[in-house]
Amino acid sequence: MSAIESPANRLWWKQPLDRVEGMWIAIAFVWCLVMFFMMPYWHIFGKQNLSNEAYRTTPEAYMAKTQAMVDKYTVRVETDQKIPVVHPPAGSDVYLIARLWQWWPMIELEEGKTYRLHLASMDWLHGFSLQPENINIQVHPNYEHIVTLTPTSSGTFGIICNEYCGINHATMVSRLYVVKPK
Numbered sequence: 001m002s003a004i005e006s007p008a009n010r011l012w013w014k015q016p017l018d019r020v021e022g023m024w025i026a027i028a029f030v031w032c033l034v035m036f037f038m039m040p041y042w043h044i045f046g047k048q049n050l051s052n053e054a055y056r057t058t059p060e061a062y063m064a065k066t067q068a069m070v071d072k073y074t075v076r077v078e079t080d081q082k083i084p085v086v087h088p089p090a091g092s093d094v095y096l097i098a099r100l101w102q103w104w105p106m107i108e109l110e111e112g113k114t115y116r117l118h119l120a121s122m123d124w125l126h127g128f129s130l131q132p133e134n135i136n137i138q139v140h141p142n143y144e145h146i147v148t149l150t151p152t153s154s155g156t157f158g159i160i161c162n163e164y165c166g167i168n169h170a171t172m173v174s175r176l177y178v179v180k181p182k
C-alpha cells in the first residue's frame, strides 16, 4: 500500500487503535493541556505579559489628545526633525503616535511613577518595541492601546518599529527617557 493509492481497507478508521498510536495521542493531548494552561499562568506570573486595554478611536481624535499633551508639557525639542520631548506629570495619561515613519512626540517619564501610556497609529500597522526591555505591542490605526507602566530604572530607552511598514521602516526609531524624580 502506498500513500498515493487508496487504502486497501477503505474503513481504516474502524480498525483497532495500536498501543503506540494511542500513547502518542494521549501524550499529545496532555501536552495540549499543558500549553493551554501555561497561557494564563504566564500572563499572571510571567514578566513580559502586559494587561493592556484597547479602545476604538480615530486618527483625528487621537491626534487632538496628543497635541493637547504636547502643547502643555513640552520641555525641549530634539533631532533635526524638531521632535518635542514631553514631560507629563506623574500618574497622567501619556500619548504616543506612530506614523510613517516616526514616533511622535518623545516622552520623558519619572522613575517609580505610574503612567498610562496610550499608543495609536495614524496610518497603518506599526509595532512598538521598547529596548532593551523587550516590550512589544502592535499599534493599529483606529485603536488606542493603553499600557499601564511604572519604570523601574532610569536611563534612555530605545523605541523601534518592529512591524514592517514600508521603505523607511528601519528609520522609525525614537527614545524614551526615564529620569529620577526631582
Ligand code: CUA
Pocket: 099, 101, 125, 126, 127, 161, 162, 163, 164, 165, 166, 169, 170, 172
Ligand atoms: Cu513603522 Cu515599521
